[in-house]
Amino acid sequence: SAVISQKPSRDICQRGTSLTIQCQVDSQVTMMFWYRQQPGQSLTLIATANQGSEATYESGFVIDKFPISRPNLTFSTLTVSNMSPEDSSIYLCSARVPQNTEAFFGQGTRLTVV
């Protein structure tokens, strides 16, 4: 298994600003992911964070809006840029350990944009 620490746990931000969310895993993992979860909804994959290369974004998500870094096998960041109220959501970091299929999640970042 993997233990994932995510911060901040919550934030209230002004529109037009940016927020960077950090994700730290307690062991080296092959794959790290960023999800968004609207209240009462399931998880929507934003992107896969690739170590040493650019992230792979899902349809509807772009690098300019959600830049991602992954400098090593245990750490990643997601930035929500030029925020608007529509970006208010829970953002979740996830990781999969080598050779395994199951994914583990951080506690999430609850973002409110005002």
Add this chain to the structure above:
Amino acid sequence: QKEVEQDPGPLSVPEGAIVSLNCTYSNSAFQYFMWYRQYSRKGPELLMYTYSSGNKEDGRFTAQVDKSSKYISLFIRDSQPSDSATYLCAMSGGAGNMLTFGGGTRLMVKP
């Protein structure tokens, strides 16, 4: 049609009841099946993980996979108020494949 369908609930049961949570899927390539529990304002927590068809038991929880029917279930015996949460099913075709999530079922266990 979504790849993975899950009744959103809410499902309300009395304490001690047996709970059955289900997902159906359309992609026959799925071989790995997971159940996550998510408490309010928390991240999803992995509960059960199964490969291919069959049953897997862990304490009060039993996961069941029927690949011929493309149907998976999670049974909770002797349900407790602390089981009140949203339960998400997830599945994948392999270690390098993305997870596909169901929409989640909200469960309420009343004392």
